[in-house]
Amino acid sequence: MASLDRVKVLVLGDSGVGKSSLVHLLCQNQVLGNPSWTVGCSVDVRVHDYKEGTPEEKTYYIEFWDVGGSVGSASSVKSTRAVFYNSVNGIILVHDLTNKKSSQNLYRWSLEALNRDLVPTGVLVTNGDYDREQFADNQIPLLVIGTKLDQIHETKRHEVLTRTAFLAEDFNAEEINLDCTNPRYLAAGSSNAVKLSRFFDKVIEKRYFLRDGNQIPGFPDRKRFAGGTLKSLHYD
Amino acid sequence: MSFLIDSSIMITSQILFFGFGWLFFMRQLFKDYEVRQYVVQVIFSVTFAFSCTMFELIIFEILGVLNSSSRYFHWKMNLCVILLILVFMVPFYIGYFIVSNIRLLHKQRLLFSCLLWLTFMYFFWKLGDPFPILSPKHGILSIEQLISRVGVIGVTLMALLSGFGAVNCPYTYLSYFLRNVTDTDIVALERRLLQTMDMIISKKKRMAMTRRTMFQKGEVHNKPSGFWGMIKSVTTSAPGSENLTLIQQEVDALEELSRQLFLETADLYATKERIEYSKTFKGKYFNFLGYFFSIYCVWKIFMATINIVFDRVGKTDPVTRGIEITVNYLGIQFDMLAMQLTLRCFSALNQAQGITAASHSEAIQEEKKVSSCDSDEGEVLVPTHFLHSGWNNHCHVYQRTADHSYQVLLCHIQQ
Numbered sequence: 001m002a003s004l005d006r007v008k009v010l011v012l013g014d015s016g017v018g019k020s021s022l023v024h025l026l027c028q029n030q031v032l033g034n035p036s037w038t039v040g041c042s043v044d045v046r047v048h049d050y051k052e053g054t055p056e057e058k059t060y061y062i063e064f065w066d067v068g069g070s071v072g073s074a075s076s077v078k079s080t081r082a083v084f085y086n087s088v089n090g091i092i093l094v095h096d097l098t099n100k101k102s103s104q105n106l107y108r109w110s111l112e113a114l115n116r117d118l119v120p121t122g123v124l125v126t127n128g129d130y131d132r133e134q135f136a137d138n139q140i141p142l143l144v145i146g147t148k149l150d151q152i153h154e155t156k157r158h159e160v161l162t163r164t165a166f167l168a169e170d171f172n173a174e175e176i177n178l179d180c181t182n183p184r185y186l187a188a189g190s191s192n193a194v195k196l197s198r199f200f201d202k203v204i205e206k207r208y209f210l211r212d213g214n215q216i217p218g219f220p221d222r223k224r225f226a227g228g229t230l231k232s233l234h235y236d
Numbered sequence: 237m238s239f240l241i242d243s244s245i246m247i248t249s250q251i252l253f254f255g256f257g258w259l260f261f262m263r264q265l266f267k268d269y270e271v272r273q274y275v276v277q278v279i280f281s282v283t284f285a286f287s288c289t290m291f292e293l294i295i296f297e298i299l300g301v302l303n304s305s306s307r308y309f310h311w312k313m314n315l316c317v318i319l320l321i322l323v324f325m326v327p328f329y330i331g332y333f334i335v336s337n338i339r340l341l342h343k344q345r346l347l348f349s350c351l352l353w354l355t356f357m358y359f360f361w362k363l364g365d366p367f368p369i370l371s372p373k374h375g376i377l378s379i380e381q382l383i384s385r386v387g388v389i390g391v392t393l394m395a396l397l398s399g400f401g402a403v404n405c406p407y408t409y410l411s412y413f414l415r416n417v418t419d420t421d422i423v424a425l426e427r428r429l430l431q432t433m434d435m436i437i438s439k440k441k442r443m444a445m446t447r448r449t450m451f452q453k454g455e456v457h458n459k460p461s462g463f464w465g466m467i468k469s470v471t472t473s474a475p476g477s478e479n480l481t482l483i484q485q486e487v488d489a490l491e492e493l494s495r496q497l498f499l500e501t502a503d504l505y506a507t508k509e510r511i512e513y514s515k516t517f518k519g520k521y522f523n524f525l526g527y528f529f530s531i532y533c534v535w536k537i538f539m540a541t542i543n544i545v546f547d548r549v550g551k552t553d554p555v556t557r558g559i560e561i562t563v564n565y566l567g568i569q570f571d572m573l574a575m576q577l578t579l580r581c582f583s584a585l586n587q588a589q590g591i592t593a594a595s596h597s598e599a600i601q602e603e604k605k606v607s608s609c610d611s612d613e614g615e616v617l618v619p620t621h622f623l624h625s626g627w628n629n630h631c632h633v634y635q636r637t638a639d640h641s642y643q644v645l646l647c648h649i650q651q
Contacts, residue, residue: 006441014268027444040498042491043433045440047448061441070268076505080498083426084433099270 004047006061007200007207008087012109013094014102015070018147021180022094023064026196031181038068041084050204052197060204064092071108078112085113090141090203095167097146097160097177103167106144110171114138141202142173143195150179174199242306249292250285257284273333279325286318319382323360328353360385402533409526411514417507425504429497436490443483450477 011019020042024032027044046062067084069077091113095103146164161177168175176192178185186193258281262271271277293311296302331352335345364385407413513519 004441028447039495040429041433041494043437043440045437045444047444061444063437072268074506076509077502079505080502083429083501098272101268101270105268 004059004061005208006063007089007203008063008065009090009092009203010085010088010113011064011066011092011094012106012113014096014099014105014109015068017094017096017099017102018180019066019068019094022092022145022147023066025180025183025186027064029183031183038066040068041081042066042068048197048200048204050201062200062203071105071112081112088113088140089207090143090199092143092145093171093173094145094147095164096148097164098148098151100163103146103164106167106171110142114140138172139206141199141206142171143199144168144171144173144175146175146177147180149177149185150182238303239306239309242302243310245302246289246310250289253285253288254281257281260284275329276333279321279329283318283321283326286314286321290314290318315383316379319379319386322386323357323382327356331356363388402529402536406526406530406533409522410530411511411519411523411526414511414514415507417504417511422501422504422508425497425501429494429501432490432494432497436487436494439483439487439490443480443487446479 011023013019015037018035020038021032021035023042023044024030027046043066044064046064048060048062050056050058050060065084065088067081069081091110093106093110095106144164144167152160164175164177174195176195178192184190186196258277261277261280266277290311293307293314296307328349332345332349335341335348335352341348364381367384367388514523
């Protein structure tokens with residue numbers, strides 16, 4: 001059972017936007033009763049059927065790495081966080097619909113996570129500002145999720161949703177808006193569930209399948225290189 | 237006429253401070269958040285503006301800017317407004333916002349916030365019991381009562397803060413306390429952290445698979461909810477969910493370990509940065525300052541202990557004495573009043589450390605000194621019982637001078 005293939009998805013966002021509640025909802029289909037501050041990183045696993053309903057259906061594990069902290073924290077904390085950004089296959093960016101600043105900080109979050117992966121190849125040309133071209137040729141699929149939808153008043157809903165639509169366009173990503181304390185938003189068959197499924201399929205495809213549909217010969221779950229660099233310690 | 241000009245100057249400066257407080261709030265304090273209740277921002281900016289205005293008025297007293305009577309009027313007005321805000325508005329709003337966050341009390345939040353405010357007022361009043369604030373000259377419902385209590389809280393807070401700062405500052409600056417951290421340490425710790433995460437992941441995978449098979453077989457995993465649910469779950473439980481709880485406990489322990497490892501790694505990175513910093517010029521300068529401050533800190537602790545044990549009244553602190561001696565030695569002609577006032581301000585700030593315990597005994601001694609000060613000037617707004625002796629030295633020193641205006645000034649400043 002543990003020999004299924006797996007993919008790693010990061011869940012990033014400001015403090016208090018609802019990442020832990022979201023991950024709990026995605027993996028256990030239950031609402032998180034007592035949310036508390038995430039120190040370091042908390043992981044959860046979801047079993048996902050790739051290409052459900054077709055003959056090529058295959059089950060994968062999706063690991064959600066929910067990294068805590070704020071984007072403006074000390075550089076020591078940032079360096080420590082960077083250890084979790086190794087070999088990421090997908091990124092979920094979470095922001096709070098009631099707080100505009102958390103949406104703006106998503107740019108910095110994505111740069112922090114993406115730059116970490118670029119470092120080994122030596123390509124690090126950014127002064128921290130948002131650069132659209134960087135997202136254009138980005139290979140890692142992104143998904144933007146807005147939380148606390150229930151706290152937005154009906155009258156303001158339209159303008160908030162247009163703003164988030166622009167945000168998702170900037171990242172070249174799909175977007176989902178929901179309320180993490182209500183499992184009905186992700187009920188099977190709803191448009192949100194379909195988008196989520198599509199995102200997971202995309203992540204799995206990018207990782208395991210080449211352009212022409214052939215499967216990349218997969219390595220077994222873990223391979224430890226003695227004395228290797230940090231990246232190869234978590235080779236998948 | 238001059239009163240109008242003075243008032244307009246004061247009001248413009250107040251508006252400037254208000255704007256500055258507003259900007260500071262928006263740019264620094266609420267950098268990552270959105271302001272939902274503008275009341276908070278307004279109250280913050282108003283408190284900031286009035287505090288800065290009081291400070292500005294003191295400077296004006298020293299420099300002699302503006303008309304004396306208009307200064308006096310503005311001072312009284314400022315004092316009343318600040319007391320109103322500090323004692324009535326801010327605690328009430330704090331209570332109101334706390335109560336609004338609790339779902340249960342949401343309906344009657346006004347009532348509960350009033351109750352909270354009354355509790356606060358009770359404890360606030362009780363605060364003045366150990367101190368001889370009630371004097372026959374001023375009634376019980378006078379402004380002195382409020383200011384004295386606010387002063388007690390303020391001086392205690394400052395003493396705590398400066399005590400903490402005195403110890404924390406050398407510890408942060410000195411490079412003597414830095415552990416030696418190498419890159420290999422950090423890499424080893426990170427490796428352990430990732431291994432722990434991998435273990436957590438494999439356990440969670442087992443749990444997810446178990447849950448999925450249970451779901452497919454049609455068993456529903458019920459979390460024991462409520463009292464009867466818990467009693468039932470003691471006797472009957474499906475084997476699958478038993479497994480889950482066991483694995484969940486292991487996962488909890490591993491997660492705690494991963495948190496500790498994360499914090500340790502962050503600590504190591506921070507120490508490494510400090511080591512890098514201490515090698516720079518600025519780092520070396522702060523290291524030197526650290527040694528100086530640690531000696532100063534030890535001296536202050538020693539003197540405070542002596543003061544408390546022997547029930548002495550502390551005079552000036554070493555820094556003020558040092559500055560006085562240097563000034564006299566160099567023979568520089570300063571405006572004596574301005575110099576003395578700034579020195580006394582500095583010494584008051586310094587001597588607030590750890591002498592609040594002794595201030596009670598001092599306060600009784602000060603009673604006599606203050607009453608003599610009182611008798612010369614009809615309108616002393618605040619008794620100085622709770623302030624330490626440094627301030628009252630002023631009163632003595634300047635009573636010796638014949639100049640009446642100095643006395644007036646000092647009795648005002650002693651508010």
